[in-house]
Amino acid sequence: MSTARGQRDESGFSLVEVMVVIAVIALVSVVAVTQITPPRSAAENEAGQLALRLEMARRHVLATGSLIGVSVDADGGGYAFMDLHREGWRVRHGDRTLGPARLAEGVRLTLAGAQTAPAATGDTLPVPDFWFDPLGSEPPLVLELRGAGRDYRLTVSALRPVEVSDAR
DSSP states (O other): OOOSOOOOOSSSHHHHHHHHHHHHHHHHHHHHHHHHOOOOOOOHHHHHHHHHHHHHHHHHHHOHHHOEEEOOOOSSSEEEEEEEEETTEETTTTTTTSSSSSSTTTTTEEEESSOOOOOTTTTOSSSOSSEETTTSSOOOEEEEESSSEEEEEEESSSOOOOOEOOOO
């Protein structure tokens, strides 16, 4: 449509206005999604992290032929990965990936079906609760993480990746 002076009368939205509206909708969507998604429990976070670390240890052992053991703290509040040396088992201090770890407050780790190493009487050297065999022949092992709200079961097997499931 033309006006008396020859200018066109255009109606509608400019590209900038449309882009601003899309940006605002995106921001509102992000805020809504973060508010709707329930936070993960401490036990769920620890189960995922432990599963990743166990899987890394399992793959390292199968690739290198070395032995890596895992020792659960007596109070169940943490665990440590260990290497076998001529002198015996040693905790992997200084290793960010497979070093000792403390669990979150209120989360406890227990194990069942472990192939515990025999400790000599009077032996002060640490011994792992279970270890990964480079031949992949260790029996399946079940670890349980107990925390406020939910409990998780981690199944460790020589031939399959570490599985995390609800312990209920």
